[in-house]
Amino acid sequence: MGAVSTTAAAPRRPARNWTGLVFVAPFLLVFGCGVVAPLAYAAGLSLYRDQLIGGRSFVGLENYADVATDPQFLDGVGRVALFLVVQVPIMIGLALLVALVLDSGRVRGMRFMRLGIFMPYAVPSVVAALMWGFIYGDRFGLVGQINAATGLALPSPLSQTWVLPAIGNVVTWEFVGYNMLILYAALRAIPEELYEAAAIDGAGEIRKALSVKLPALRPALWVATLFSIIGSFQLFNEPNVLKTLAPGSISTHFTPNMYAYQLAFNANQVTYSAAVAVVLGLITIVVAYAAQRMTARQESR
């Protein structure tokens, strides 16, 4: 490289301005330390194997091969997938219904209702699960009292058959209000002119809901669904709390997150747990992405 060419080119090339980096640095630092580094560390850890006898050794991708065929992991993934396809539509459907009813302005005590439905979201999920655990009790709980008072023989919600729907009920109770609020906020953002135009065209409330509100709600519905998909795969608190009341119905691998917890804290397998966590993260991303593609395709039609 000649000295002449550098001096000649220097003024012409737009000097790279590094000042911006100084402003971004705090974010990059926190992002790097708080998000990238732990993820990389988890991924790195998942390449090792811990043994009570033998200690830690490098095993490459063996843990991932094991995860792919691990019946306990697959059992948990299958269960949350089932939970996802049943519970999420019910919850979003309910939230949508309530948001539309509130938005129609035809109910009394709107503010009270809105707050009332949102309230369960403010209850910590551990407390919610405990509370429902008491309600589900078939001796002294509400279920037991209904049975005693009516002579019915309702099955225990915490039996092996009913425990998944019972957890679905708790989660729905907790999150309907939250989703309702997302949808309700989106409804309030629809410009008044659209309604006016619809009214001039002779549309009633139901027609307005179907032809004006629902299309405008698509992005909000998508956000609510995405959160719910992620929430389903991360299901942990509710079954983990109810497990003390129903240890025979909720196994240590009931959900993939519970399995990861069990592996890390009770089974001395932090490294395998890291592999489970990485795979679960990937599955969540794939499912969320697939759901997005589906809605995107519908929109372009």
Added chain:
Amino acid sequence: MRLSRTLLLSAAPGICLALLATGCGSGGTDGGAGSAADRSAEIEAALDEGGELTVWTWSTKFEGAVAAFEKAHPAVDVEIVNAGQSADQYTALQNAISSGENIPDVAMVEYFALPQLALSEQLVSVEEWGLGGLEDRFTRSSWRQMTYGGTTYGLPNNTGPLIMIYNRDVFERAGIEEPPATWEEYAQAAEKIREELPDSRIASIDPGDAGGLDSLIWQGGGRPFQHEGESVTVDFTGEDTAKVNDYWSDLLARDLVAAEPGWTDEWWRSLGDGSLATWTTGAWALGNISSTLTDNAGDFRVAPAPVWDAGDPQNAENGGSGFSVIEGSDDTALAMGFLKWFSLNEASVQEQLDAGSFPAQSAPLEDPEWLSKEFDYFGGQQANKVLAEASGQVARGWQYLPYQVYANSVFADSVGARISEGGSIQAGAEEWGEQLRSYGEEQGFDVG
């Protein structure tokens, strides 16, 4: 994802520290196991010099004893920390040791967890510090349970020989005059209770409590877990093991016992209102029931646990724990000094007895005053006599796995699921055994 991320975040700096710690901590103690070196002078000096000690226990029965220790050793400041119950504490302990931070000096360790903690080098041998000679001050069974691979890792503190707490009123209403002495009589009593009081059952069996079933198998003569060095045997197919499992499957199938997790609000209320007539458990439970079901004073009595052969009564232990000095303690000599005084000094032991602990020390078990103590809660019964007799009948030869903490954590997956749905406990136990064998292999044990 979130879970493991926080976990790893907290572990990462710890690993660096752990490396540092092992680097500088490898000098010093090289008196291996078995060397009965007399280091009492060193311990005494540490006690005189004083310092701070952290003791981990989730039990509330030791505050008095610790206060007594501090009174006798003004230079030493002891802090009791509740780091979680049982498995939670062992996880916290493992995390503390691998991070090298907040390591307690002394911790309560249940007998079932001792092999696992000893194997992973979390505990300091008491023989190394000349406390091995204290063996005959404790019950034989409890000392053996503090020993792993020929080395003793701490001093026993409390034990749980099986006893049966029963509701006298329920027995009377069902026409049962004497508490059942054998399991055969127990099954007959269970039939009577169900017949006379359709809403009551003789007991509930806990689908989540591995220790409960373990102790019943131990009492019945089964020995499903054995270990020696790095080799481990898990076998639930033994005749005596199957006998116990099938007995309880049968009671469940005939709806003579309930399947309900213990220690929940519902369970305590069932015990309090007579829906459950008995609780077969460790001797430590007397303190728990009298402090929880305070309205039931006078309702309950204590009897020996039913046995399989009235002519040759065999007992077992349910729970029980000792205290161990933790590897990485800042002041091991001081910790050993505390351990010895706390475990054997008369004032300390008396405080523990007053708090309702059932001793592993031999002295109180032979003390006439302790034996003849009348319990108001149990209608003035001299309950300690029943407990002491049970303690003397504990059968030999029981071992826990060097990964019993894990084993207990997955008990409900196989056995608990059968208990809940009234299936075959034996089938569940064999599945449990299968899982424990493959886990043992994965963990590098030689599984037979």
